[in-house]
Amino acid sequence: MRVMLDNLILQLDEGFGMFLNAFYILLFAILIFYGQRIQFHLSMMEMGGILKQLFFMASHARKTSLDEIKKYSDDPNIEEKMDRLLNSFVIFPESMDPAGIVKKVEHIMNIREARFLEDVRRMITKEIDESRLWNYSNMLEATLVLNLIYKVIEHYYLLAKKTKNFFLMAQLQMIVPLIFNEAKSYLLAIEAFRLGTPIGDTIGPYVVHKLLNDGKTEVIEKKTDYAKDTDLYIAERNNRRIYVIKARGPGGNVGKPGEAIKKVLSRAKKGNEKIAGIIMIDAALKLEGEKTGTVAEGVGAAIGGIGVEKFKIEEAATKYSVPLYAIIIKQSIAEAISTMKKEIVDSTSEVIRRIDRILNNEMEEGSVVIAGIGNTIGVP
Amino acid sequence: MNTTLQIDGLDMFIVFTLAFLVILLLLMTMSRQEAKPRIVKPDIKTALICTSCGTKTIREFREGDYISKEADNEKCPRCGGPLVVDAIYTEQLPTKP
The missing domain is CATH 1.20.5 (Single alpha-helices involved in coiled-coils or other helix-helix interfaces)
Structure with a gap:
């Protein structure tokens, strides 16, 4: 009986062993011929999931913006107007002949900014203050970006699916985690713009606002709208004349600091006034290993954006031979566009200390221009 | 076997x-x-400073707060002086929105 049972087990084992061998060979053949296709389908499943999340984010952003604007609007066509705005675009000028491209870009961007704000204004039917209108314009811009991210990712996903292009799907899979993080940042930005709180990028205007109000600066004159949506403060600090430039707040606005700096330098030249230097304070993107709120100094025009204002500042500084000093406050992209973190607020005193050190020890005799660069939301 | x-x-x-x-x-x-x-809402704080004695107080952010705004119906807990908004910030960003 025992011998019979052993023989039976042996027969079963041999049969199972043969089955396993056949299975391995089949699996090997499947992986050789269909491995890439299996991987393609797995990638597609993953991308489909991320696309769903991006769609959720874009829809949430649209709903939040719509609900917020409805508080100030009885317009029955508000959804149609908002969708038209969220699908608007900008066509950049031709750059085959790059001479004069900056003026062309500036012209197009000025039209775009003015039209966007007017479109937001047209959506509002009730009384609203200008600051809130600016904030809503910023909020809709962030919604537009989220919508655009979703549409672009969806485009490449569908294209890869349609053409069964594994390499297109693989490229998408590689780049999507970075884009997804950016999308999450914009979702946080919408909340900050809705509430009108200062964001990380506001640190430049916040520092100069503190500088003007810390009791050591005597403001002589304030020139509202010295350049478009930009204010100029003429003041005295440490027995030195300072020209402080910042965007007009507390609505979300970046102003035209380049235009304002150019105007100050030009007028100083005409009045034979010596400008000893320009100090620019701005938020800057940190590297992954760097701490939020770290302050660093350097030279050059510390200003982001499309490049028009930076070009103007560099051109004016070169023309009048004025040194450019930069103080930056480091932060991530998410921190730069969402409500200001405490670490960034805490860096203010350090930045002011450095401004004073430059004013007292490192500059020749003469007036100094101090520009707080960035979105001035929540800071008047 | x-x-x-x-x-x-x-x-x-x-x-x-x-x-x-x-x-x-x-x-x-x-x-x-x-x-x-x-979707995690950030916890936003408003820091107020007394213009008379410089005492700082912190409360939850209220819609309409902006830097240097005089706080309505709020007085300094120490001297009863007027309060202005000194800073608006969040302690930490929501990590998983």
């Missing part, structure tokens, strides 16, 4: 491990597909 049984045991182990890995991979991909991002 014993040797055959040992080899089969190893084979079974490999088959089960492979099956487990494939199921795990599918579950991971599907769970990522189903997950919806959580």
